[in-house]
Amino acid sequence: MVLVLALGDLHIPHRAPDLPAKFKSMLVPGKIQHVICTGNLCIKEVHEYLKTVCPDLHITRGEYDEDSRYPDTKTLTIGQFKLGVCHGHQVIPWGDLDSLAMLQRQLDVDILVTGHTHQFTAYKHEAGVVINPGSATGAFSSITYDVNPSFVLMDIDGLRVVVYVYELIDGEVKVDKIDFKKTTTPTNLPH
Amino acid sequence: MISDGVVEDEEKWLSAGIAGLQQNAFHMHRALDSNNLKDALKYSAQMLSELRTSRLSPHKYYELYMRAFDELRKLEIFFKEETSRGCSIVELYELVQHAGNILPRLYLLCTVGSVYIKSKEAPAKDVLKDLVEMCRGIQHPLRGLFLRSYLSQVSRDKLPDIGSEYEGRDADTVMDAVEFVLQNFTEMNKLWVRMQHQGPAREKDKRGKERGELRDLVGKNLHVLSQIEGVDLEMYKETVLPRVLEQVVNCKDELAQYYLMDCIIQVFPDEYHLQTLETLLSACPQLQSSVDVETVLSRLMERLSNYAASGSEVLPEFFQVEAFAKLNNSIGKVIEAQENMPIAGVVTLYASLLTFTLQVHPDRLDYIDQILGACVKKLSGREKLNDSKATKQIVALLSAPLEKYKDIDTALNLSNYPRIMECLNDGTHKEMANVIVQNILKNKTCISTAEKVDALFELIKGLIRDLDGDTHDELDADFIEEQNSVARLIQILHSDDPEEMLKVIETVRKHILTGGRKRLPYTVPPLIFSSLKLVRRLEKQEESVSGDEASTTPKKIFQLVTQTIEALTSIPVPELALGLYLQCAEAANDCDLEPVAYEFFTQAYILYEEEITDSKTQVTSIHLIIGTLQRMHVFGVENRDALTHKATGYSAKLLKKPDQCRAVYACSHLFWLDDHDSIRDEERVLLCLKRALRIANAVQQMANATRGSSGSALLFIEILNKYLYFYEKGVSQITVESIQDLIKLIRNEMQGDASPSDPAADAFLASTLRYIQFQKDKGGAVGDKYMLITD
Numbered sequence: 001m002v003l004v005l006a007l008g009d010l011h012i013p014h015r016a017p018d019l020p021a022k023f024k025s026m027l028v029p030g031k032i033q034h035v036i037c038t039g040n041l042c043i044k045e046v047h048e049y050l051k052t053v054c055p056d057l058h059i060t061r062g063e064y065d066e067d068s069r070y071p072d073t074k075t076l077t078i079g080q081f082k083l084g085v086c087h088g089h090q091v092i093p094w095g096d097l098d099s100l101a102m103l104q105r106q107l108d109v110d111i112l113v114t115g116h117t118h119q120f121t122a123y124k125h126e127a128g129v130v131i132n133p134g135s136a137t138g139a140f141s142s143i144t145y146d147v148n149p150s151f152v153l154m155d156i157d158g159l160r161v162v163v164y165v166y167e168l169i170d171g172e173v174k175v176d177k178i179d180f181k182k183t184t185t186p187t188n189l190p191h
Numbered sequence: 192m193i194s195d196g197v198v199e200d201e202e203k204w205l206s207a208g209i210a211g212l213q214q215n216a217f218h219m220h221r222a223l224d225s226n227n228l229k230d231a232l233k234y235s236a237q238m239l240s241e242l243r244t245s246r247l248s249p250h251k252y253y254e255l256y257m258r259a260f261d262e263l264r265k266l267e268i269f270f271k272e273e274t275s276r277g278c279s280i281v282e283l284y285e286l287v288q289h290a291g292n293i294l295p296r297l298y299l300l301c302t303v304g305s306v307y308i309k310s311k312e313a314p315a316k317d318v319l320k321d322l323v324e325m326c327r328g329i330q331h332p333l334r335g336l337f338l339r340s341y342l343s344q345v346s347r348d349k350l351p352d353i354g355s356e357y358e359g360r361d362a363d364t365v366m367d368a369v370e371f372v373l374q375n376f377t378e379m380n381k382l383w384v385r386m387q388h389q390g391p392a393r394e395k396d397k398r399g400k401e402r403g404e405l406r407d408l409v410g411k412n413l414h415v416l417s418q419i420e421g422v423d424l425e426m427y428k429e430t431v432l433p434r435v436l437e438q439v440v441n442c443k444d445e446l447a448q449y450y451l452m453d454c455i456i457q458v459f460p461d462e463y464h465l466q467t468l469e470t471l472l473s474a475c476p477q478l479q480s481s482v483d484v485e486t487v488l489s490r491l492m493e494r495l496s497n498y499a500a501s502g503s504e505v506l507p508e509f510f511q512v513e514a515f516a517k518l519n520n521s522i523g524k525v526i527e528a529q530e531n532m533p534i535a536g537v538v539t540l541y542a543s544l545l546t547f548t549l550q551v552h553p554d555r556l557d558y559i560d561q562i563l564g565a566c567v568k569k570l571s572g573r574e575k576l577n578d579s580k581a582t583k584q585i586v587a588l589l590s591a592p593l594e595k596y597k598d599i600d601t602a603l604n605l606s607n608y609p610r611i612m613e614c615l616n617d618g619t620h621k622e623m624a625n626v627i628v629q630n631i632l633k634n635k636t637c638i639s640t641a642e643k644v645d646a647l648f649e650l651i652k653g654l655i656r657d658l659d660g661d662t663h664d665e666l667d668a669d670f671i672e673e674q675n676s677v678a679r680l681i682q683i684l685h686s687d688d689p690e691e692m693l694k695v696i697e698t699v700r701k702h703i704l705t706g707g708r709k710r711l712p713y714t715v716p717p718l719i720f721s722s723l724k725l726v727r728r729l730e731k732q733e734e735s736v737s738g739d740e741a742s743t744t745p746k747k748i749f750q751l752v753t754q755t756i757e758a759l760t761s762i763p764v765p766e767l768a769l770g771l772y773l774q775c776a777e778a779a780n781d782c783d784l785e786p787v788a789y790e791f792f793t794q795a796y797i798l799y800e801e802e803i804t805d806s807k808t809q810v811t812s813i814h815l816i817i818g819t820l821q822r823m824h825v826f827g828v829e830n831r832d833a834l835t836h837k838a839t840g841y842s843a844k845l846l847k848k849p850d851q852c853r854a855v856y857a858c859s860h861l862f863w864l865d866d867h868d869s870i871r872d873e874e875r876v877l878l879c880l881k882r883a884l885r886i887a888n889a890v891q892q893m894a895n896a897t898r899g900s901s902g903s904a905l906l907f908i909e910i911l912n913k914y915l916y917f918y919e920k921g922v923s924q925i926t927v928e929s930i931q932d933l934i935k936l937i938r939n940e941m942q943g944d945a946s947p948s949d950p951a952a953d954a955f956l957a958s959t960l961r962y963i964q965f966q967k968d969k970g971g972a973v974g975d976k977y978m979l980i981t982d
């Protein structure tokens with residue numbers, strides 16, 4: 001059982017002062033094995049805070065990030081799953097599932113984690129899953145109205161991943177979960 | 192070398208003293224064992240003669256004294272036994288006075304006296320009086336101190352206290368006990384003070400140190416007084432305190448005064464201090480000017496603060512004795528009396544008083560303000576503070592109300608608070624401003640009116656703009672952290688009333704615009720987003736509000752926003768400004784304000800053309816432009832055409848061809864909006880895709896020319912995916928043939944001899960083909976469409 005935290009679009013300090021206190025108290029160091037961050041932290045302090053939650057940190061670049069050395073995309077393998085990360089402002093139209101699916105095919109990953117829209121989505125299609133953890137601080141977005149702070153925790157176990165989404169609605173943390181099973185690799189089509 | 196020699200000598204003398212003492216003690220024991228009183232007295236007197244030395248420092252004398260003390264205990268036991276064997280205590284009392292030298296005589300007398308009192312053959316008070324008077328015979332400070340200390344020790348448990356066995360019917364009262372201790376104390380203090388003036392002037396420091404070692408001997412008496420049961424508040428007030436203070440003031444010795452004042456405060460209970468506050472405080476201005484009265488008073492106030500904290504039932508006492516007024520007055524008098532008190536001392540006093548007041552009278556903001564006002568008076572007129580001790584105290588002084596009230600509001604209401612901030616030097620001002628900001632962030636205090644915001648930003652102005660002496664231009668980590676804190680602070684400011692919120696935003700804007708080039712990149716973005724949040728709030732409201740002439744409109748806010756972003760142009764930070772313009776354009780789009788949105792786009796484009804020259808930045812900016820434009824629905828045909836034309840133009844002119852290709856095919860989305868029937872321009876979509884293909888071809892040719900092998904087919908596969916996207920959407924101009932041709936082209940590129948293997952391209956092609964198959968398998972309309980594609 002491997003726990004992977006996925007979050008992003010915090011926009012500290014431009015659009016939000018800090019992570020919600022209730023989230024901070026849940027993100028206890030030592031419990032999570034990997035952290036994936038879609039980008040737009042934006043400052044070094046947030047990077048360091050995330051490092052204390054878990055040292056294995058993967059970040060991609062958002063358009064407001066202070067550190068321009070974060071890569072545009074990143075792929076990593078956790079257990080049986082290949083994960084891809086990208087902030088998403090590069091994929092036009094923003095938030096369009098088909099275009100994101102194209103990126104997923106390009107990176108050849110089972111799970112694609114992107115952000116930018118500040119809205120939680122988890123979409124399953126033939127090649128795998130596209131997850132958007134939303135904005136961990138509920139930051140203002142020109143794309144989404146009424147953003148609730150949210151983040152995602154993935155529990156990867158063999159060929160199965162359970163996606164837990166945590167949302168802060170009216171001061172209470174609500175949890176939802178979605179199950180995905182990876183099918184065994186399909187046979188190659190003849191060229 | 193000389194001092195080493197002295198130390199060596201002292202060691203020698205001490206050893207000699209100890210040896211002599213032990214030898215005589217040995218003989219004395221022999222005499223005790225054989226009940227030989229005469230010999231016992233002889234040898235004990237000889238033993239005690241060792242204490243007549245003048246050669247030892249207090250530390251070493253103490254060692255000798257302790258040994259003698261132990262021996263005298265045994266002697267006392269012997270005396271007791273003697274009396275039970277029939278020897279009269281009175282006779283014994285007489286007998287010991289025949290010892291040759293006065294010092295041994297007096298030690299023996301005290302020892303016998305102890306037994307005498309225990310025997311109750313005479314009233315305790317008489318014996319004690321006799322002894323304390325007799326000790327006057329020793330005027331040498333060191334020897335006298337130890338002798339009287341001995342007296343104190345042996346008499347401790349024999350005082351005629353209430354409830355003690357020595358309390359007489361009418362003869363012995365508590366008064367007598369108190370009188371005895373007071374007299375011993377007074378004499379000891381006199382001896383102690385006298386030590387200061389013995390010896391050559393150059394050894395003053397050494398004497399001071401030696402006196403320090405002896406201070407507990409003197410202080411012990413006060414301790415004894417505090418332990419006497421019969422000393423109630425009345426007696427303390429009427430007799431004990433006045434007498435002690437009299438001695439303290441009259442001795443005019445700095446060391447003694449400081450130590451004894453502190454001793455009084457520590458040793459006697461807090462209730463007593465409260466009830467005798469006036470008396471105690473009135474002594475303070477009378478002390479020597481070199482005494483550290485600040486520390487004494489601070490410790491008193493600290494004790495009283497802790498007492499107040501111990502329980503709320505205690506507080507009424509404070510009010511009843513008007514503690515605050517008395518302390519305040521006293522501090523004022525002390526400061527007046529000691530003209531040369533360093534500023535750090537003054538601030539310490541007020542800081543302690545403030546802590547006290549916060550504890551005892553938390554609701555009396557007027558008291559707090561009074562204290563701050565007194566500080567201001569003292570500080571103003573001087574140069575800005577540079578003394579590090581003083582500044583530390585001032586920071587503590589200013590932080591205390593914040594900590595206690597957790598609400599910056601309260602601090603803002605204290606009229607003298609900002610005035611003190613004015614007196615700080617730039618560095619301290621910034622430090623304090625930081626403390627304030629952190630306090631607000633930690634407590635998430637809600638600051639909701641423009642007035643308060645104005646006052647707050649004025650208070651923390653050290654963070655907001657360059658103060659006079661500030662000229663350094665580097666952006667060090669501290670500076671950046673500071674500015675980020677200010678940014679977070681801006682996020683917290685909020686009012687539920689939109690009108691008020693706009694005023695808040697305007698106020699913040701006024702302040703941050705004074706920040707200069709260094710600060711604007713940090714402070715402008717949060718303000719812009721705050722404004723956009725307000726626009727959105729108004730948007731939602733507008734649906735319910737019925738056409739009132741509202742003074743706060745989105746238009747107004749957009750005007751404000753435009754002027755604010757303009758301030759960034761002088762720095763310059765084009766990428767940031769471009770991003771902000773586009774965010775505003777989207778917000779204007781949501782409000783259906785076409786001209787405003789167009790203007791924002793214009794500004795963004797100007798920035799792109801004139802200021803953004805770095806290719807990586809250009810790519811990001813293009814993505815933002817295309818992405819934003821793609822979502823716009825407010826534009827009429829002409830405006831939209833103008834903007835899309837420019838956007839595609841920029842895309843085609845990016846430096847690196849792969850970037851060009853990707854930007855151009857992204858532009859295809861500008862001409863096809865799912866939810867907008869009028870924006871479905873098939874031709875333009877196809878034009879973009881074809882153009883992208885041409886660029887991809889050019890990339891391949893370049894690769895062939897420069898590297899001798901064809902480059903990756905990746906771009907083609909990306910374009911293929913876009914073809915499939917639009918094919919699915921129903922763009923009729925994208926025919927099945929074109930798709931199949933493209934697939935063939937890709938396969939050729941990848942299988943050619945000259946092409947190196949590219950796993951990324953292979954994987955991408957494979958997954959694309961899988962997708963096609965998957966769609967076929969879906970069946971229905973989609974399936975039918977895809978079935979037409981044969982590969």
